[in-house]
Amino acid sequence: MAIVRQTLIYDGPGGPFEGVIAWEDEVETPRPGVLVCPNILGQKESDNKKAEDLAKLGYVALACDVYGQGKRKTRGSENVAEYMNMLDADRTLLRDRLAASLEALRGFAAVEPAKVGAIGFCFGGKCVLDMARSGLPILGGVSFHGVYDRPDYANVSPITAKLLVCHGWEDPLATPDQMVALGRELTEAQADWQIHAYGNAGHAFTDTALIQPAAPGVAYEPRADRRSWKAMSDFLAELFL
Protein backbone atom coordinates (compact mmCIF):
# COMPACT_ATOMS: atom_id res chain seq x y z
CA MET A 1 0.00 0.00 0.00
CA ALA A 2 1.33 3.42 -0.89
CA ILE A 3 -0.30 6.61 0.31
CA VAL A 4 0.42 9.52 -1.96
CA ARG A 5 -0.34 13.19 -1.54
CA GLN A 6 -0.53 16.06 -3.94
CA THR A 7 -1.03 19.79 -3.61
CA LEU A 8 -4.34 20.85 -5.08
CA ILE A 9 -4.90 24.47 -6.07
CA TYR A 10 -8.48 25.38 -6.79
CA ASP A 11 -10.71 28.37 -7.38
CA GLY A 12 -13.55 29.87 -5.44
CA PRO A 13 -14.69 33.20 -3.97
CA GLY A 14 -11.59 34.93 -2.55
CA GLY A 15 -9.32 32.24 -4.00
CA PRO A 16 -7.17 30.69 -5.22
CA PHE A 17 -7.08 28.09 -2.44
CA GLU A 18 -4.38 25.54 -1.76
CA GLY A 19 -5.06 22.17 -0.17
CA VAL A 20 -3.43 18.77 -0.02
CA ILE A 21 -5.16 15.62 -1.26
CA ALA A 22 -4.11 12.11 -0.19
CA TRP A 23 -5.11 8.68 -1.44
CA GLU A 24 -4.01 5.09 -1.76
CA ASP A 25 -2.28 4.83 -5.09
CA GLU A 26 -2.75 1.14 -5.83
CA VAL A 27 -6.53 1.19 -5.85
CA GLU A 28 -7.81 1.85 -9.36
CA THR A 29 -11.52 2.36 -8.83
CA PRO A 30 -13.09 5.58 -7.59
CA ARG A 31 -13.77 5.61 -3.88
CA PRO A 32 -15.50 7.85 -1.31
CA GLY A 33 -14.03 11.27 -0.66
CA VAL A 34 -13.66 13.07 2.65
CA LEU A 35 -13.04 16.78 3.08
CA VAL A 36 -10.81 17.67 6.07
CA CYS A 37 -11.64 21.12 7.47
CA PRO A 38 -8.76 22.74 9.42
CA ASN A 39 -8.94 24.53 12.76
CA ILE A 40 -8.41 28.23 13.43
CA LEU A 41 -4.85 28.13 12.05
CA GLY A 42 -5.86 27.16 8.51
CA GLN A 43 -4.37 24.53 6.19
CA LYS A 44 -1.30 22.85 7.68
CA GLU A 45 0.71 19.67 8.00
CA SER A 46 -1.41 18.16 10.80
CA ASP A 47 -4.45 18.34 8.47
CA ASN A 48 -2.46 16.66 5.72
CA LYS A 49 -1.64 13.89 8.19
CA LYS A 50 -5.33 13.44 8.93
CA ALA A 51 -5.93 13.21 5.18
CA GLU A 52 -3.29 10.47 5.01
CA ASP A 53 -4.92 8.65 7.92
CA LEU A 54 -8.22 8.77 6.02
CA ALA A 55 -6.47 7.49 2.90
CA LYS A 56 -5.31 4.51 4.97
CA LEU A 57 -8.99 3.82 5.72
CA GLY A 58 -9.65 3.63 1.99
CA TYR A 59 -10.85 7.15 1.22
CA VAL A 60 -9.56 10.04 -0.87
CA ALA A 61 -9.16 12.97 1.51
CA LEU A 62 -8.62 16.65 0.81
CA ALA A 63 -7.23 18.81 3.61
CA CYS A 64 -8.87 21.93 2.32
CA ASP A 65 -8.24 25.66 2.57
CA VAL A 66 -10.94 28.23 3.22
CA TYR A 67 -8.66 31.18 3.98
CA GLY A 68 -6.87 31.49 0.63
CA GLN A 69 -3.44 30.52 -0.64
CA GLY A 70 -0.69 31.65 1.75
CA LYS A 71 -3.11 32.74 4.47
CA ARG A 72 -1.94 30.66 7.41
CA LYS A 73 -1.42 31.16 11.11
CA THR A 74 0.56 29.38 13.83
CA ARG A 75 -0.13 29.31 17.58
CA GLY A 76 2.48 32.03 18.00
CA SER A 77 1.06 34.34 15.29
CA GLU A 78 -0.13 37.80 16.08
CA ASN A 79 -3.87 38.05 15.63
CA VAL A 80 -4.16 34.27 15.40
CA ALA A 81 -7.94 34.41 14.83
CA GLU A 82 -7.74 36.99 12.01
CA TYR A 83 -8.81 34.79 9.07
CA MET A 84 -11.25 32.78 11.13
CA ASN A 85 -12.97 35.90 12.42
CA MET A 86 -13.45 37.19 8.87
CA LEU A 87 -15.34 34.04 7.95
CA ASP A 88 -17.22 33.90 11.24
CA ALA A 89 -18.47 37.36 10.30
CA ASP A 90 -19.56 36.16 6.84
CA ARG A 91 -20.96 32.67 7.10
CA THR A 92 -22.35 32.86 3.58
CA LEU A 93 -18.85 33.37 2.24
CA LEU A 94 -17.63 30.51 4.43
CA ARG A 95 -20.35 28.32 2.95
CA ASP A 96 -19.37 29.25 -0.58
CA ARG A 97 -15.70 28.51 0.07
CA LEU A 98 -16.65 25.17 1.56
CA ALA A 99 -18.73 24.48 -1.54
CA ALA A 100 -15.71 25.28 -3.72
CA SER A 101 -13.50 22.96 -1.65
CA LEU A 102 -16.07 20.21 -1.89
CA GLU A 103 -16.27 20.60 -5.66
CA ALA A 104 -12.47 20.36 -5.90
CA LEU A 105 -12.67 17.05 -4.04
CA ARG A 106 -15.64 15.73 -6.00
CA GLY A 107 -13.95 16.61 -9.28
CA PHE A 108 -10.79 14.66 -8.45
CA ALA A 109 -10.51 11.59 -10.66
CA ALA A 110 -10.11 9.03 -7.86
CA VAL A 111 -13.26 10.21 -6.05
CA GLU A 112 -16.74 8.78 -6.42
CA PRO A 113 -18.56 12.14 -6.48
CA ALA A 114 -21.83 10.84 -5.05
CA LYS A 115 -20.05 9.51 -1.97
CA VAL A 116 -18.50 12.41 -0.17
CA GLY A 117 -18.31 13.34 3.51
CA ALA A 118 -16.46 15.83 5.69
CA ILE A 119 -14.66 16.00 8.98
CA GLY A 120 -13.33 19.03 10.81
CA PHE A 121 -11.60 20.22 13.93
CA CYS A 122 -12.49 23.25 16.08
CA PHE A 123 -13.48 25.94 13.53
CA GLY A 124 -13.41 23.07 11.02
CA GLY A 125 -16.11 21.33 13.09
CA LYS A 126 -18.25 24.41 12.59
CA CYS A 127 -17.47 24.16 8.86
CA VAL A 128 -18.83 20.59 8.84
CA LEU A 129 -22.01 21.67 10.64
CA ASP A 130 -22.44 24.57 8.21
CA MET A 131 -22.07 22.23 5.24
CA ALA A 132 -24.94 20.17 6.65
CA ARG A 133 -26.97 23.24 7.60
CA SER A 134 -26.67 24.72 4.14
CA GLY A 135 -27.38 21.51 2.24
CA LEU A 136 -24.01 21.07 0.54
CA PRO A 137 -23.86 17.62 -1.08
CA ILE A 138 -22.18 15.60 1.68
CA LEU A 139 -23.66 12.31 2.85
CA GLY A 140 -22.43 13.01 6.34
CA GLY A 141 -19.90 14.76 8.52
CA VAL A 142 -17.98 14.54 11.76
CA SER A 143 -17.25 17.51 14.00
CA PHE A 144 -14.35 17.17 16.46
CA HIS A 145 -14.50 19.78 19.27
CA GLY A 146 -16.46 22.04 16.94
CA VAL A 147 -18.20 25.28 17.76
CA TYR A 148 -21.97 25.29 17.56
CA ASP A 149 -23.25 28.84 16.97
CA ARG A 150 -25.69 28.95 14.08
CA PRO A 151 -25.11 30.85 10.86
CA ASP A 152 -27.35 33.78 9.96
CA TYR A 153 -29.04 31.87 7.13
CA ALA A 154 -31.75 29.31 7.76
CA ASN A 155 -30.99 25.60 7.87
CA VAL A 156 -32.18 23.47 5.01
CA SER A 157 -34.99 21.28 6.24
CA PRO A 158 -34.58 18.45 6.52
CA ILE A 159 -30.82 18.34 6.96
CA THR A 160 -29.99 15.21 4.97
CA ALA A 161 -26.32 14.86 5.95
CA LYS A 162 -25.84 12.42 8.83
CA LEU A 163 -23.86 13.98 11.64
CA LEU A 164 -21.53 12.74 14.35
CA VAL A 165 -20.53 15.42 16.84
CA CYS A 166 -17.53 14.54 19.04
CA HIS A 167 -17.69 16.82 22.04
CA GLY A 168 -15.26 17.49 24.90
CA TRP A 169 -17.29 17.97 28.07
CA GLU A 170 -14.89 20.60 29.47
CA ASP A 171 -14.72 22.62 26.24
CA PRO A 172 -15.00 26.32 27.15
CA LEU A 173 -15.99 27.13 23.54
CA ALA A 174 -18.88 24.64 23.54
CA THR A 175 -20.51 24.16 26.92
CA PRO A 176 -22.90 21.33 27.82
CA ASP A 177 -25.77 23.80 27.41
CA GLN A 178 -24.57 24.70 23.91
CA MET A 179 -24.26 21.00 23.16
CA VAL A 180 -27.87 20.48 24.23
CA ALA A 181 -28.92 23.43 22.06
CA LEU A 182 -27.18 21.81 19.09
CA GLY A 183 -29.07 18.57 19.76
CA ARG A 184 -32.32 20.53 19.72
CA GLU A 185 -31.35 22.37 16.52
CA LEU A 186 -30.48 19.16 14.70
CA THR A 187 -33.63 17.44 15.94
CA GLU A 188 -35.73 20.34 14.71
CA ALA A 189 -34.01 20.07 11.32
CA GLN A 190 -34.86 16.32 11.29
CA ALA A 191 -31.21 15.32 10.93
CA ASP A 192 -29.88 11.84 11.66
CA TRP A 193 -27.42 12.85 14.38
CA GLN A 194 -25.29 11.58 17.24
CA ILE A 195 -23.35 13.52 19.85
CA HIS A 196 -20.53 11.70 21.64
CA ALA A 197 -19.56 13.58 24.78
CA TYR A 198 -16.21 12.73 26.36
CA GLY A 199 -15.69 13.37 30.06
CA ASN A 200 -12.38 14.93 31.14
CA ALA A 201 -11.74 16.24 27.61
CA GLY A 202 -11.77 19.88 26.59
CA HIS A 203 -11.41 21.85 23.40
CA ALA A 204 -8.77 20.64 20.91
CA PHE A 205 -8.69 17.12 22.39
CA THR A 206 -7.35 15.71 19.09
CA ASP A 207 -4.53 18.24 18.78
CA THR A 208 -1.17 16.65 19.57
CA ALA A 209 0.44 20.10 19.31
CA LEU A 210 -1.35 20.89 22.60
CA ILE A 211 0.04 18.20 24.91
CA GLN A 212 0.90 21.23 27.05
CA PRO A 213 -2.51 22.91 27.53
CA ALA A 214 -2.89 26.14 25.57
CA ALA A 215 -5.42 27.50 28.10
CA PRO A 216 -7.75 26.01 30.75
CA GLY A 217 -9.91 23.42 28.99
CA VAL A 218 -7.87 23.55 25.76
CA ALA A 219 -5.54 20.56 25.45
CA TYR A 220 -4.85 17.25 23.79
CA GLU A 221 -6.60 14.31 25.52
CA PRO A 222 -5.44 10.92 24.24
CA ARG A 223 -8.48 8.83 25.21
CA ALA A 224 -10.97 11.19 23.57
CA ASP A 225 -8.67 11.49 20.56
CA ARG A 226 -8.49 7.70 20.12
CA ARG A 227 -12.16 7.07 20.82
CA SER A 228 -13.43 9.83 18.55
CA TRP A 229 -11.25 8.63 15.67
CA LYS A 230 -12.64 5.10 16.11
CA ALA A 231 -16.18 6.50 16.23
CA MET A 232 -15.46 8.45 13.04
CA SER A 233 -14.14 5.31 11.34
CA ASP A 234 -17.29 3.39 12.27
CA PHE A 235 -19.44 6.33 11.16
CA LEU A 236 -17.77 6.68 7.75
CA ALA A 237 -17.95 2.92 7.18
CA GLU A 238 -21.71 3.07 7.79
CA LEU A 239 -22.07 6.23 5.72
CA PHE A 240 -20.41 4.87 2.60
CA LEU A 241 -21.75 1.32 2.89
Place this chain on the structure above:
Amino acid sequence: MAIVRQTLIYDGPGGPFEGVIAWEDEVETPRPGVLVCPNILGQKESDNKKAEDLAKLGYVALACDVYGQGKRKTRGSENVAEYMNMLDADRTLLRDRLAASLEALRGFAAVEPAKVGAIGFCFGGKCVLDMARSGLPILGGVSFHGVYDRPDYANVSPITAKLLVCHGWEDPLATPDQMVALGRELTEAQADWQIHAYGNAGHAFTDTALIQPAAPGVAYEPRADRRSWKAMSDFLAELFL
Protein backbone atom coordinates in the same frame (compact mmCIF):
# COMPACT_ATOMS: atom_id res chain seq x y z
CA MET B 1 -17.74 -22.10 17.08
CA ALA B 2 -20.42 -23.26 19.45
CA ILE B 3 -22.15 -20.90 21.85
CA VAL B 4 -23.56 -22.73 24.83
CA ARG B 5 -25.79 -21.50 27.58
CA GLN B 6 -26.57 -22.79 31.02
CA THR B 7 -28.97 -21.83 33.78
CA LEU B 8 -27.10 -20.51 36.79
CA ILE B 9 -28.81 -20.45 40.18
CA TYR B 10 -27.01 -18.43 42.80
CA ASP B 11 -27.50 -17.05 46.30
CA GLY B 12 -27.74 -13.52 47.61
CA PRO B 13 -29.97 -11.33 49.79
CA GLY B 14 -33.59 -12.22 48.94
CA GLY B 15 -32.44 -15.08 46.69
CA PRO B 16 -32.08 -17.60 45.25
CA PHE B 17 -31.60 -15.93 41.87
CA GLU B 18 -31.77 -17.56 38.46
CA GLY B 19 -29.76 -16.29 35.49
CA VAL B 20 -28.46 -17.67 32.22
CA ILE B 21 -24.77 -17.75 31.36
CA ALA B 22 -23.47 -18.05 27.79
CA TRP B 23 -19.99 -18.67 26.41
CA GLU B 24 -18.06 -20.03 23.48
CA ASP B 25 -17.40 -23.66 24.29
CA GLU B 26 -14.32 -24.30 22.19
CA VAL B 27 -12.13 -21.74 23.93
CA GLU B 28 -10.28 -23.36 26.82
CA THR B 29 -8.68 -20.37 28.56
CA PRO B 30 -10.52 -18.05 30.95
CA ARG B 31 -11.78 -14.87 29.32
CA PRO B 32 -13.44 -11.60 30.35
CA GLY B 33 -16.92 -11.75 31.83
CA VAL B 34 -19.83 -9.39 31.23
CA LEU B 35 -22.91 -9.11 33.42
CA VAL B 36 -26.13 -8.36 31.50
CA CYS B 37 -28.62 -6.41 33.63
CA PRO B 38 -32.26 -6.78 32.51
CA ASN B 39 -34.85 -4.04 32.13
CA ILE B 40 -37.98 -3.50 34.22
CA LEU B 41 -39.37 -6.94 33.29
CA GLY B 42 -36.55 -8.93 34.90
CA GLN B 43 -34.60 -11.91 33.56
CA LYS B 44 -35.91 -13.11 30.18
CA GLU B 45 -35.06 -14.58 26.81
CA SER B 46 -34.04 -11.29 25.19
CA ASP B 47 -31.37 -10.87 27.90
CA ASN B 48 -30.15 -14.41 27.24
CA LYS B 49 -29.84 -13.49 23.57
CA LYS B 50 -27.72 -10.47 24.49
CA ALA B 51 -25.54 -12.81 26.57
CA GLU B 52 -25.16 -15.03 23.50
CA ASP B 53 -24.25 -12.01 21.37
CA LEU B 54 -21.56 -11.13 23.92
CA ALA B 55 -20.32 -14.72 23.85
CA LYS B 56 -19.90 -14.34 20.08
CA LEU B 57 -17.62 -11.36 20.82
CA GLY B 58 -15.44 -13.63 22.95
CA TYR B 59 -16.80 -13.01 26.44
CA VAL B 60 -18.59 -15.07 29.06
CA ALA B 61 -21.86 -13.30 29.77
CA LEU B 62 -24.37 -13.78 32.56
CA ALA B 63 -27.89 -12.46 32.01
CA CYS B 64 -28.48 -11.94 35.70
CA ASP B 65 -31.50 -11.78 38.00
CA VAL B 66 -31.96 -9.19 40.71
CA TYR B 67 -35.63 -9.85 41.45
CA GLY B 68 -35.40 -13.48 42.64
CA GLN B 69 -36.18 -16.84 41.08
CA GLY B 70 -39.61 -16.85 39.43
CA LYS B 71 -40.16 -13.12 39.88
CA ARG B 72 -40.72 -12.02 36.30
CA LYS B 73 -43.02 -9.62 34.46
CA THR B 74 -44.18 -9.19 30.88
CA ARG B 75 -45.37 -6.01 29.13
CA GLY B 76 -48.93 -7.17 29.74
CA SER B 77 -48.48 -7.91 33.45
CA GLU B 78 -50.49 -6.15 36.09
CA ASN B 79 -48.28 -3.91 38.16
CA VAL B 80 -45.43 -4.30 35.69
CA ALA B 81 -43.07 -2.14 37.78
CA GLU B 82 -43.69 -4.05 41.04
CA TYR B 83 -40.27 -5.68 41.46
CA MET B 84 -38.37 -2.75 40.00
CA ASN B 85 -40.09 -0.32 42.35
CA MET B 86 -39.11 -2.43 45.36
CA LEU B 87 -35.46 -2.16 44.41
CA ASP B 88 -35.73 1.51 43.42
CA ALA B 89 -36.93 2.04 46.98
CA ASP B 90 -33.94 0.16 48.41
CA ARG B 91 -30.86 0.91 46.34
CA THR B 92 -28.61 -0.68 48.97
CA LEU B 93 -30.42 -3.98 48.49
CA LEU B 94 -30.15 -3.53 44.72
CA ARG B 95 -26.42 -2.99 45.10
CA ASP B 96 -26.06 -6.12 47.21
CA ARG B 97 -27.99 -8.22 44.69
CA LEU B 98 -25.81 -6.86 41.89
CA ALA B 99 -22.75 -7.77 43.96
CA ALA B 100 -24.10 -11.32 44.34
CA SER B 101 -24.73 -11.56 40.59
CA LEU B 102 -21.24 -10.28 39.87
CA GLU B 103 -19.72 -12.85 42.22
CA ALA B 104 -21.68 -15.62 40.49
CA LEU B 105 -20.14 -14.50 37.19
CA ARG B 106 -16.62 -14.05 38.58
CA GLY B 107 -16.77 -17.48 40.19
CA PHE B 108 -17.65 -19.23 36.94
CA ALA B 109 -14.74 -21.37 35.75
CA ALA B 110 -14.46 -19.89 32.24
CA VAL B 111 -14.25 -16.30 33.57
CA GLU B 112 -11.07 -14.37 34.26
CA PRO B 113 -12.27 -12.80 37.55
CA ALA B 114 -10.13 -9.67 37.31
CA LYS B 115 -11.62 -8.80 33.92
CA VAL B 116 -15.32 -8.23 34.37
CA GLY B 117 -17.69 -5.59 33.04
CA ALA B 118 -21.42 -5.01 32.89
CA ILE B 119 -24.06 -3.82 30.47
CA GLY B 120 -27.71 -3.07 31.11
CA PHE B 121 -30.91 -1.85 29.55
CA CYS B 122 -33.41 0.64 31.02
CA PHE B 123 -33.52 -0.24 34.76
CA GLY B 124 -30.50 -2.42 33.97
CA GLY B 125 -28.66 0.72 32.82
CA LYS B 126 -29.29 2.15 36.27
CA CYS B 127 -27.90 -1.11 37.70
CA VAL B 128 -24.68 -0.59 35.72
CA LEU B 129 -24.36 2.99 36.97
CA ASP B 130 -25.00 1.84 40.55
CA MET B 131 -22.30 -0.82 40.26
CA ALA B 132 -19.85 1.92 39.29
CA ARG B 133 -21.18 4.34 41.92
CA SER B 134 -20.83 1.77 44.69
CA GLY B 135 -17.40 0.55 43.67
CA LEU B 136 -18.30 -3.03 42.75
CA PRO B 137 -15.32 -4.68 41.02
CA ILE B 138 -16.15 -4.04 37.37
CA LEU B 139 -13.57 -2.54 35.03
CA GLY B 140 -16.33 -0.78 33.13
CA GLY B 141 -19.95 -0.72 32.15
CA VAL B 142 -22.37 0.28 29.41
CA SER B 143 -25.81 1.74 30.08
CA PHE B 144 -28.36 1.53 27.25
CA HIS B 145 -31.29 3.94 27.72
CA GLY B 146 -30.65 3.82 31.45
CA VAL B 147 -32.21 5.96 34.17
CA TYR B 148 -29.92 8.37 35.96
CA ASP B 149 -31.33 9.20 39.41
CA ARG B 150 -28.69 8.78 42.07
CA PRO B 151 -28.89 6.26 44.90
CA ASP B 152 -29.17 7.44 48.51
CA TYR B 153 -25.64 6.33 49.34
CA ALA B 154 -22.58 8.36 48.37
CA ASN B 155 -20.56 7.52 45.27
CA VAL B 156 -17.14 6.01 45.77
CA SER B 157 -14.56 8.60 44.78
CA PRO B 158 -13.01 8.21 42.39
CA ILE B 159 -15.33 5.96 40.41
CA THR B 160 -12.79 3.60 38.83
CA ALA B 161 -15.12 1.78 36.42
CA LYS B 162 -15.02 3.28 32.93
CA LEU B 163 -18.51 4.14 31.70
CA LEU B 164 -20.23 4.38 28.34
CA VAL B 165 -23.75 5.80 28.52
CA CYS B 166 -25.87 5.27 25.39
CA HIS B 167 -28.66 7.80 25.55
CA GLY B 168 -31.80 8.29 23.46
CA TRP B 169 -32.35 12.01 23.04
CA GLU B 170 -36.15 11.68 23.14
CA ASP B 171 -36.19 9.46 26.22
CA PRO B 172 -38.95 10.71 28.55
CA LEU B 173 -37.33 8.84 31.48
CA ALA B 174 -33.95 10.54 30.95
CA THR B 175 -34.19 14.06 29.55
CA PRO B 176 -31.26 16.02 28.10
CA ASP B 177 -31.08 17.94 31.39
CA GLN B 178 -30.84 14.68 33.35
CA MET B 179 -28.17 13.52 30.91
CA VAL B 180 -26.19 16.71 31.58
CA ALA B 181 -26.61 16.17 35.34
CA LEU B 182 -25.21 12.65 34.94
CA GLY B 183 -22.20 14.07 33.08
CA ARG B 184 -21.63 16.47 35.98
CA GLU B 185 -22.02 13.69 38.55
CA LEU B 186 -19.53 11.42 36.79
CA THR B 187 -17.07 14.28 36.29
CA GLU B 188 -17.27 15.13 39.99
CA ALA B 189 -16.58 11.47 40.79
CA GLN B 190 -13.53 11.63 38.48
CA ALA B 191 -14.81 8.79 36.33
CA ASP B 192 -13.55 8.02 32.82
CA TRP B 193 -16.88 8.42 31.02
CA GLN B 194 -18.52 8.91 27.65
CA ILE B 195 -22.15 9.70 26.81
CA HIS B 196 -23.36 8.88 23.30
CA ALA B 197 -26.60 10.70 22.59
CA TYR B 198 -28.67 9.46 19.64
CA GLY B 199 -31.05 11.86 17.94
CA ASN B 200 -34.51 10.57 17.02
CA ALA B 201 -34.22 7.73 19.55
CA GLY B 202 -36.21 7.41 22.74
CA HIS B 203 -36.34 5.06 25.68
CA ALA B 204 -35.93 1.33 24.95
CA PHE B 205 -34.26 1.96 21.58
CA THR B 206 -32.61 -1.49 21.70
CA ASP B 207 -35.84 -3.35 22.44
CA THR B 208 -37.06 -5.24 19.38
CA ALA B 209 -40.23 -6.14 21.29
CA LEU B 210 -41.19 -2.46 20.94
CA ILE B 211 -41.20 -2.03 17.15
CA GLN B 212 -44.68 -0.74 17.86
CA PRO B 213 -44.07 2.11 20.32
CA ALA B 214 -45.18 1.32 23.88
CA ALA B 215 -45.76 5.01 24.65
CA PRO B 216 -44.57 8.36 23.21
CA GLY B 217 -40.76 8.26 23.22
CA VAL B 218 -40.61 4.55 24.10
CA ALA B 219 -39.79 2.41 21.07
CA TYR B 220 -37.21 0.38 19.21
CA GLU B 221 -34.96 2.49 16.96
CA PRO B 222 -32.76 0.42 14.66
CA ARG B 223 -29.99 2.95 14.00
CA ALA B 224 -29.41 3.73 17.66
CA ASP B 225 -29.63 0.01 18.44
CA ARG B 226 -26.98 -0.85 15.87
CA ARG B 227 -24.69 2.09 16.66
CA SER B 228 -24.82 1.62 20.42
CA TRP B 229 -24.00 -2.08 20.09
CA LYS B 230 -20.99 -1.23 17.92
CA ALA B 231 -19.92 1.44 20.42
CA MET B 232 -20.25 -1.14 23.21
CA SER B 233 -18.14 -3.64 21.23
CA ASP B 234 -15.40 -1.02 20.75
CA PHE B 235 -15.65 -0.04 24.42
CA LEU B 236 -15.34 -3.61 25.73
CA ALA B 237 -12.43 -4.31 23.38
CA GLU B 238 -10.62 -1.29 24.83
CA LEU B 239 -11.63 -2.21 28.39
CA PHE B 240 -10.28 -5.74 28.29
CA LEU B 241 -7.20 -5.04 26.19
